[in-house]
């Protein structure tokens with residue numbers, strides 16, 4: 001039986017009032033759900049942590065979408081792992097394709113961030129995925145291979161605290177979801193990579209236009225341990241349906 005992780009990535013969305021309203025609605029809908037086999041997580045903007053925590057039940061875990069690798073210092077505009085822990089975060093998304101694309105995050109930086117998160121007992125959700133151009137050139141697995149190199153620089157004992165998120169860049173925010181076959185193929189490849197190169201098995205989430213309608217099919221695929229959900233995690237009914245599908249499958 002799988003224990004699913006259903007994680008919302010709110011990206012740069014929601015002000016105070018929307019956050020409070022969303023949290024209250026979601027909490028009331030979740031009241032009678034059996035959640036033993038499903039872990040629920042929201043990775044919100046820093047400014048919303050407080051409002052979420054005050055209005056969501058303790059069934060939820062919280063996470064950030066990025067962090068600096070240093071504990072403190074003269075890094076204007078950055079947030080440190082210590083600050084995230086202090087603010088009640090358990091998880092941090094690292095290496096999201098939007099951070100790679102718009103903020104130039106590369107393997108060298110991500111190695112520092114992942115190790116820093118792990119040393120502070122924050123659980124990284126490490127995102128990997130190919131662009132459409134890379135998929136069309138048949139180099140998807142070369143790209144994933146390069147991105148996963150980062151994990152070879154992690155203390156082996158700490159690897160088990162990492163969750164992988166496979167997010168094909170072309171499926172993010174586009175309404176295009178990878179097919180069941182594509183997801184099954186990549187997740188199985190990642191699982192083999194982890195076993196062969198790092199002697200470990202990790203949770204592997206799928207992300208990319210997951211929604212109420214396609215989530216049951218995606219979550220049922222072998223080696224899919226949950227979802228990292230963008231747009232649909234901002235809509236209570238959509239998010240609830242994804243959670244219900246995970247409950248029904250677990």
Ligand code: 13P
Nearest residue numbers: 009172173208209230231
């Ligand atoms: P969408 O669900 O909006 O495609 O976003 C996926 C994502 O980037 C989650 O990290």
